[in-house]
Amino acid sequence: MICVLIYEYLPHELARLGVVAKAAGLDHRRIAAQVCLARERAGRARTAPPEPHHLSEVFIAELRRLQWERIAGLMEKERMAAYRPSDDSRAVRYEERRLQRLMTDVAEAERSGVAAVEICRxxxxxxxxxxxxxxxxxxxxxxxxxxxxxxxxxxxxxxxxxxxxxxxxxxxxxxxxxxxxxxxxxxxxxx
Missing domain, CATH: 3.10.20 (Ubiquitin-like (UB roll))
Structure with missing residues (x-):
């Protein structure tokens, strides 16, 4: 029996959506502090020895840094007192894209005639x-x-x-x- 494994979340989705979840309800001051921390982590990651895979400390730190900076910019532009993911059209699109990818992966696996599809978290x-x-x-x-x-x-x-x-x-x-x-x-x- 052939079983196809499909990931519920890919690494870049985990990094982006994790920041969105962590940012929910934070004010400008706390978001700014997270931006500083994310920049420091990314800086440390860039100076670390290179890793053998694309999925690396640098990749994760840069994704998080970009997301925190994006959220800070959105809050300033939209004059949000606290970050609300439901008011962040890009965060909503991230989740829509993830769900669409998941449905597409399952449909493609089923069309290929595999016996079972397992969604892995x-x-x-x-x-x-x-x-x-x-x-x-x-x-x-x-x-x-x-x-x-x-x-x-x-x-x-x-x-x-x-x-x-x-x-x-x-x-x-x-x-x-x-x-x-x-x-x-x-x-x-x-x-």
């Missing part, structure tokens, strides 16, 4: 590594990767399957997985 996890005991490369920066998975255990297993083989990122640099942290959505965002 995966999160984005950051997998950090540390030098293995007796590693010959102690000065090398510890690699980090970001992956979508259903659980922290699955994220670690996928990271090891991708990067733990001979010649992979972890083996080449003498590192082992040290921690797995849920990045998207952040606690209190979306679900």
């Amino acid at each position: 995966h999160c984005v996890y950051r997998i950090d590594a540390r030098p293995a005991a007796g590693s010959s490369s102690p000065g090398m920066p510890a690699p980090a990767v970001h992956l979508m998975a259903a659980s922290p255990g699955e994220a670690a297993a996928r990271a090891w399957a991708l990067h733990g083989r001979d010649g992979g990122l972890y083996q080449r640099s003498g590192h082992r997985i040290a921690s797995v942290t849920q990045i998207l959505p952040e606690p209190g965002e979306l679900f």
Whole structure:
């Protein structure tokens, strides 16, 4: 039996919609503080060692920064005392597009004749590594990767399957997985 996995939320949707949810009800001062924090995070992410995948700390930080700046600009333009997602036409379109993508993905999978379609609510996890005991490369920066998975255990297993083989990122640099942290959505965002 062939089952097709379809993501309820893609990483960019989680980042954008998470900011919208977090911004709901905040005033100008709190939005401005979040813009500053988002800019600082993006700046730190740009100076971190590059990651092997497109889904990275920089990608996530930049999406969030752009969203916070967009919301701040909208509040100023519309003279909102507090941010209301229902009054943000772009935020409404984000959710409409996500639902349309989901319906299209399901319809395409069903048309292709698969036996089952499973809609997955995966999160984005950051997998950090540390030098293995007796590693010959102690000065090398510890690699980090970001992956979508259903659980922290699955994220670690996928990271090891991708990067733990001979010649992979972890083996080449003498590192082992040290921690797995849920990045998207952040606690209190979306679900």
